[in-house]
Amino acid sequence: MATDNIIKIKNVSFSYPESDAPAIDNISFNVKRGSWTSIIGHNGSGKSTIIRLINGLLVPDENGNPSIEVDGIKLTDDTVWEVRNRVGIVFQNPDNQFVGTTVADDVAFGLENRGIPHSEMVKIVPEAIKAVGMSEYTNAEPANLSGGQKQRVAIAGILAIKPKIIVLDEATSMLDPEGRNQILSIVKNMKEKYDLTVISITHDIDEANMADQVLVMNDGKLITQGSTKTVFSQVSLLKNIGLDVPFFEQIKEKLQQNAIKLPDNLDSEKELINYLCQLNSKM
């Protein structure tokens, strides 16, 4: 994995015109190339607004000398399309993402928009559809697919334009557990295969736990960030802002509140169970 920062956000604030409070309040963070970042936070905390700022759909407020850099390109009016080509977004509702009458048409749409020659499209489209395991549905109508299949087609459409960054904006929230796991596993495989950088905005704690880095938003502010271990061990902070905490961290906290001292290096449920079994056998 490369180690440079593919996204650099510095001193960024943003207020929607009709609102008094800023939706984003002076945030700074970096995202490493090829990494997985989760953004968590309550409804309205500013998660989607960050993504709209990263792909230039919104422009930061001028105060504080803000800067946004994506893949080494400083985001300005002149570079917005260059940046946008690097960021593919899968949205929450699969039904709002289709424009083609067949799966193949739909996946080809982004390529047509970018003026990719037909001779290249006929190679790229089937490859992208195959990558998400949907080849047998190439000529199907998107409207007739299941929610999980629709999200796979949306991902194929994004893969076709070869982005550097893929954003899942609550992309699994309308799927059942099986559909969700399929999508996450496809994205994970694509990430490794194409050295993609993944940003997932999610309310699902297991999905958030897949990340290398977690960003926690509250009322437009980035209140903590770090590895899953660093962030999810701040149980009280997360609970105070109404967020879920992994079951494992909740159990650890309860044990410690009951004066059961645990070693620092317990990183998984399995390690915790083994430790408690050993403790029990010594009693």
Ligand SMILES: Nc1ncnc2c1ncn2[C@@H]1O[C@H](COP(=O)(O)OP(=O)(O)OP(=O)(O)O)[C@@H](O)[C@H]1O
């Ligand atoms: N188009 C808009 N016009 C005015 N205010 C907006 C607009 N979009 C979002 N907001 C406000 O900006 C704030 C941040 O919204 P945003 O959608 O970024 O939050 P979020 O964390 O993604 O929420 P959710 O989890 O519900 O998707 C909220 O107070 C929201 O009401």
